[in-house]
Amino acid sequence: MQTYYFHLRDGTDVLLDPDGRLLPSLSAVAGAALFEARSIISADAKGGNISLGQSIEVENEAGKVVHTIAFADAVHIKGTS
Numbered sequence: 001m002q003t004y005y006f007h008l009r010d011g012t013d014v015l016l017d018p019d020g021r022l023l024p025s026l027s028a029v030a031g032a033a034l035f036e037a038r039s040i041i042s043a044d045a046k047g048g049n050i051s052l053g054q055s056i057e058v059e060n061e062a063g064k065v066v067h068t069i070a071f072a073d074a075v076h077i078k079g080t081s
Contacts, residue, residue: 003049004029005059005064006036010051020061029058037074 003020023029033056043051052072060066 003061005031007057008040008054009057009061010054015056026066029077031071033058033067033069034074037071038070041075057075 001022001024004023005017005020007017008015021032023032025066036049037042037056040054041050041052052070052075055070057065
């Protein structure tokens with residue numbers, strides 16, 4: 001298992017994950033990043049504002065970005081018609 005850090009990026013600002021989490025594989029990293037992005041979008045929706053311009057960048061212990069998910073890619077938006 002390796003520690004991965006899930007950083008939230010909004011344009012030029014970054015909210016760093018100081019703790020990280022232990023995950024067994026890059027596949028688990030991708031699933032966890034998708035879950036986190038959708039959780040944040042869900043919380044934002046409850047407040048009435050969703051920003052799809054954010055992303056989550058996941059770094060490994062060496063500081064290398066191993067996965068990125070844009071919020072716009074985490075959901076599918078359907079029209080009302």
